[in-house]
Amino acid sequence: MLDARPTRFGSNSGQPMTRRDGIAKVTGTATFAADNNPEGLLHAVYVPAAIARGRVVKYDTAAAMAHPGVVRIYTPENALPMAGDPEAKPFMFAFRFDALQNDVVRYANQPVALVLGDTLEAANEGARLLNPQYAAESPMVGLDGDDRFEGDGGGFGRAGATVHGDTEAGHAAATQAVDLTYETPEHYHNAMETHAVVARWDGDKLELDLPTQAIVMSRGAYGYYLGIPPEDITIRSPYLGGGFGSKAMVQGPQVLAILAARDLGRPVKLMLRRDQMFGPTGHRGATRQRLRIGIDDDGRMTILDHETLATTSAFDDFIEPASNASQGLYAAGALRSVHTAVRANIGTPGPVRAPGEASGSAALESAMDEMAEKIGMDPLEFRLRNYAETEPGTGRPYSSKALRDCYEQGAARFGWARRPLKPRQMLDDDGMLVGWGMGTALFAAPMFAAEGRATLRPDGTGLIETAAADMGQGAWTALAQIGADALGLPIEKVEFRSGTSDLPDGGVAGGSGHTATAGGALHAAGGDAIRQLAEIAAADPASPLFGTGNTGVVARDGRLYAREDDSRSEAFTDIIARAGGAAVVGTGKASRSPEDAAAHAMYSHGAVFAEVKVDPDLYQMRVTRLVGAFAAGRIINPRLAESQLMGGMIWGISFALHEAAVFDHRTGRIVNGDFAGYHIPVNADVHGLEVITVHEDDPHVNALGVKGVGEIGITGTVGAIANAIWHATGTRVRRFPIRIEDLLAGQ
Numbered sequence: 001m002l003d004a005r006p007t008r009f010g011s012n013s014g015q016p017m018t019r020r021d022g023i024a025k026v027t028g029t030a031t032f033a034a035d036n037n038p039e040g041l042l043h044a045v046y047v048p049a050a051i052a053r054g055r056v057v058k059y060d061t062a063a064a065m066a067h068p069g070v071v072r073i074y075t076p077e078n079a080l081p082m083a084g085d086p087e088a089k090p091f092m093f094a095f096r097f098d099a100l101q102n103d104v105v106r107y108a109n110q111p112v113a114l115v116l117g118d119t120l121e122a123a124n125e126g127a128r129l130l131n132p133q134y135a136a137e138s139p140m141v142g143l144d145g146d147d148r149f150e151g152d153g154g155g156f157g158r159a160g161a162t163v164h165g166d167t168e169a170g171h172a173a174a175t176q177a178v179d180l181t182y183e184t185p186e187h188y189h190n191a192m193e194t195h196a197v198v199a200r201w202d203g204d205k206l207e208l209d210l211p212t213q214a215i216v217m218s219r220g221a222y223g224y225y226l227g228i229p230p231e232d233i234t235i236r237s238p239y240l241g242g243g244f245g246s247k248a249m250v251q252g253p254q255v256l257a258i259l260a261a262r263d264l265g266r267p268v269k270l271m272l273r274r275d276q277m278f279g280p281t282g283h284r285g286a287t288r289q290r291l292r293i294g295i296d297d298d299g300r301m302t303i304l305d306h307e308t309l310a311t312t313s314a315f316d317d318f319i320e321p322a323s324n325a326s327q328g329l330y331a332a333g334a335l336r337s338v339h340t341a342v343r344a345n346i347g348t349p350g351p352v353r354a355p356g357e358a359s360g361s362a363a364l365e366s367a368m369d370e371m372a373e374k375i376g377m378d379p380l381e382f383r384l385r386n387y388a389e390t391e392p393g394t395g396r397p398y399s400s401k402a403l404r405d406c407y408e409q410g411a412a413r414f415g416w417a418r419r420p421l422k423p424r425q426m427l428d429d430d431g432m433l434v435g436w437g438m439g440t441a442l443f444a445a446p447m448f449a450a451e452g453r454a455t456l457r458p459d460g461t462g463l464i465e466t467a468a469a470d471m472g473q474g475a476w477t478a479l480a481q482i483g484a485d486a487l488g489l490p491i492e493k494v495e496f497r498s499g500t501s502d503l504p505d506g507g508v509a510g511g512s513g514h515t516a517t518a519g520g521a522l523h524a525a526g527g528d529a530i531r532q533l534a535e536i537a538a539a540d541p542a543s544p545l546f547g548t549g550n551t552g553v554v555a556r557d558g559r560l561y562a563r564e565d566d567s568r569s570e571a572f573t574d575i576i577a578r579a580g581g582a583a584v585v586g587t588g589k590a591s592r593s594p595e596d597a598a599a600h601a602m603y604s605h606g607a608v609f610a611e612v613k614v615d616p617d618l619y620q621m622r623v624t625r626l627v628g629a630f631a632a633g634r635i636i637n638p639r640l641a642e643s644q645l646m647g648g649m650i651w652g653i654s655f656a657l658h659e660a661a662v663f664d665h666r667t668g669r670i671v672n673g674d675f676a677g678y679h680i681p682v683n684a685d686v687h688g689l690e691v692i693t694v695h696e697d698d699p700h701v702n703a704l705g706v707k708g709v710g711e712i713g714i715t716g717t718v719g720a721i722a723n724a725i726w727h728a729t730g731t732r733v734r735r736f737p738i739r740i741e742d743l744l745a746g747q
């Protein structure tokens with residue numbers, strides 16, 4: 001059999017190329033969904049509920065309709081029918097949503113009407129005049145409600161229980177133990193680009209400009225709700241201004257706008273305001289996590305017991321899977337991770353960048369530090385003492401795990417060896433308290449389904465195609481590098497088409513798996529094209545490669561070479577020309593060998609070291625230095641990977657010190673639902689930030705050896721900062737974000 005493969009590591013991958021879409025973005029020529037203004041466009045505004053629980057009893061529809069430019073108003077009384085049930089969950093990544101199906105209000109900012117206007121101003125004014133009146137009931141928000149249910153593990157976002165070993169024996173065997181409870185708040189995704197859609201119907205066919213993390217999957221979902229075949233929908237999603245999980249799901253406001261466009265026979269644009277992003281578009285649920293760690297006399301963990309209570313909505317069942325963070329990391333004698341949900345009058349939570357692990361490792365890494373402190377052991381030494389050589393619980397080997405190298409390289413770069421064991425030992429020249437802390441980072445390395453197409457054209461250029469999503473992470477660049485390598489062409493000669501649903505399904509940009517997944521599909525597709533080309537050459541007596549069959553060929557720089565004999569080669573263009581000049585089209589799917597998937601545990605790992613400075617009088621906190629060392633398999637583009645990891649670490653700063661939705665428990669409304677009150681880091685909050693990518697060769701994870709870097713940066717960072725703040729001040733804060741008043745209270 002002919003053994004023709006693209007070289008696994010071509011000349012494009014591994015290069016720190018700049019973003020292919022960078023110039024378009026900085027010059028403003030990149031077209032985001034809401035930049036589309038088709039002829040006859042109507043503007044839609046959704047009216048957010050001003051209460052968190054109750055009913056809408058009255059709308060001033062006549063007053064709103066009387067305003068010039070208001071075209072139509074939809075309320076539950078005249079809501080447009082849907083083919084699919086918004087309360088059903090017929091597919092993965094399906095959440096229940098509100099699309100005016102009744103007059104019940106289940107959370108603040110729930111859509112309770114849609115107003116269409118000739119202009120955005122008219123629609124906004126109509127929405128104001130509509131003035132819904134409510135019969136409000138007392139809402140429940142936060143973690144203290146009584147309506148609870150156990151996680152059952154029954155599918156996406158239904159975190160379950162995982163127990164390995166004899167937990168009672170593990171607790172009993174401990175000679176030292178900690179029993180600690182941490183809290184994390186609700187986070188809202190707050191991508192720079194708010195959710196938007198421009199919907200245009202042509203008969204029963206639908207075109208959507210829509211930012212989505214899963215283009216082809218979204219097409220299927222919208223088809224279900226609208227009652228049309230997915231093939232009749234075209235989704236264009238060339239650029240996303242961030243997603244973070246929120247743009248993977250179908251949500252009510254977008255569906256309402258699409259239904260209105262069909263009903264009115266005109267294109268409709270809806271773009272959410274910033275404050276409307278705090279409700280119907282998902283968020284990270286709040287958690288209360290109890291961590292019990294027990295150790296023996298050698299400092300080895302006999303038990304790691306992690307319980308999570310997490311908020312979920314009144315009508316769906318997503319549970320932040322925070323306890324899962326304790327399943328993959330440390331070699332405890334027994335492991336227990338359980339989840340309970342508490343219902344609240346909030347929009348349904350969902351995946352937010354590093355779902356589970358961000359919140360879970362914030363607690364776990366803090367607890368590890370507290371345990372180390374209790375026995376007077378260096379926190380890094382304590383982690384090394386409990387280093388998992390195989391996956392805890394299952395005993396499976398890791399496909400690769402360079403975590404020890406991460407610890408070593410990160411610690412060396414940071415200067416960890418000079419850290420005093422006790423807190424409140426270091427002052428800088430300005431009299432600031434200085435603290436150093438560290439945390440381990442972990443994130444799974446999944447792969448999903450995706451397809452790709454790769455074409456060798458007769459003119460010597462290539463075309464690679466997959467409906468992938470670039471939400472800012474750099475997919476357009478990294479995937480093009482992989483595709484060009486797969487075709488054996490320099491990247492300048494390869495056109496990359498993506499971001500639209502008429503291409504092969506590029507899968508979901510989520511779970512830190514997009515490069516491995518969509519890249520894997522392109523790699524396979526390129527391999528298929530090269531194999532076809534090699535078969536043509538091998539069968540052609542005029543080719544220098546005639547008869548290469550069993551020795552095989554490799555593709556490089558637009559030529560096929562006989563494997564192990566570089567003197568025999570031929571240009572792609574010549575092979576194609578002699579064969580009649582037709583382009584060679586390859587197809588492929590993302591895959592991971594089932595044997596490897598069963599036999600190996602697959603994770604990216606890292607170690608994050610943090611320095612903070614704290615004012616000894618005012619307790620203002622600054623993260624002055626972060627060093628993160630990450631091992632994530634093969635790095636396709638070091639520049640973009642570093643950028644992803646930095647972005648994650650900055651989110652870690654945000655989690656540790658800034659970010660929280662603050663609820664008014666009387667009204668159930670979020671009081672800081674805007675960028676004035678919802679604090680995310682700005683440049684002034686981010687000081688020394690260093691990323692080390694640690695070499696890791698992984699022969700099992702997939703053909704490319706690629707893991708993922710999108711989410712892991714958050715996971716070790718939060719704990720590292722919390723631990724550094726303890727080290728600076730001697731005060732342990734177990735509620736995130738850590739606030740000045742918490743430190744003052746601890747003095």
Ligand code: MOS
Nearest residue numbers: 245352353510511
């Ligand atoms: Mo993400 S939370 O995997 O989009």
